[in-house]
Amino acid sequence: MARYPLPELKDLPDDIRAKVLEVQEKAGFVPTVFLALARRPAEWRAFFAYHDALMLKEDSxxxxxxxxxxxxxxxxxxxxLYCVVAHGAILRIYEKKPLVADQVSVNYRKADITxxxxxxxxxxxxxxxxxxxxGDDDFTALQAHGFTDEDAWDIAAITAFFGLSNRMASFSNMLPNPExxxxxxxxxAK
Incomplete structure (x- = not known):
């Protein structure tokens, strides 16, 4: 059980409630993170603004x-646990590979990836x-696979941002939705 009670949807500020309802409409449920972080609206807005800037970026x-x-x-x-399960689900959908999330979360070096x-x-x-x-060798290794310095920034920013997310989810005992x-x-199901 989460250490902090989840706020009720009806009690959220209008802008946050609208975004949560949009996610619910698309996913069919409300991912726990949207309610867990909504207990602090200003932090919720900052978190999801940065999340969206990284994860929905078009020019990457x-x-x-x-x-x-x-x-x-x-x-x-x-x-x-929360992020492995939740983002692993999204990974399986985007990659159209039902095993990939399990593989990369256990040992990406042996995973069926490029x-x-x-x-x-x-x-x-x-x-x-x-x-x-x-160091420079790390950038050189990325460049050998066609990554640019901007791509390296994106990889690092996503990693760092989710380091924050991982720690917030873990300390608060945020559990993944069964879905x-x-x-x-x-x-x-249709």
């Missing part, structure tokens, strides 16, 4: 699947675990 060398793969892999390294994605995750994991050791567990694994 990273696909939506790449971004979710970074989140799932680094969240596993940070032992964040060499380009492995290089991306090598960089993300170094940012996640040893950012103080990032996430089957998403992208079984055909959606």
């Amino acid at each position: 060398g990273l696909s939506k699947g790449d971004r979710e793969m970074i989140v799932t892999t680094t969240s596993a390294a940070n032992k964040c 060499p380009r994605q492995k290089a991306m995750l090598d960089f993300a994991m170094k940012v996640c675990l040893k950012s103080d050791e990032i 996430f567990y089957l998403m992208g694994r079984v055909a959606k």
Whole structure:
């Protein structure tokens, strides 16, 4: 059970309620994170503004699947149940691969992903675990797979942002919605 009670939808500020209802309409449920963080509206707005700037970015060398793969892999390294399950579900959908989230969360080096994605995750994991050791060789390894310096920034920013998210979810005992567990694994009911 979460350490902090989730606010009621009816009690949220109008702008936050509208966004939560939009997500509910699209997903069919309200992901816990939207309510858990809404207990502090100003922080909710800042969190989701940065989330959207990173994850919905149009002019990036990273696909939506790449971004979710970074989140799932680094969240596993940070032992964040909520983010591994929730973003793993989104990853399975974007990549159309029901096994990929399990593979990258346990050992991305043995996962059924491209060499380009492995290089991306090598960089993300170094940012996640040893950012103080990032050097020119790390950028060179990315460039060998077609990544630009801007792509490297995106990989690092996603990794860092979800480091914050992982810690907030873990300390507050935020649990994933049951709906996430089957998403992208079984055909959606019509």
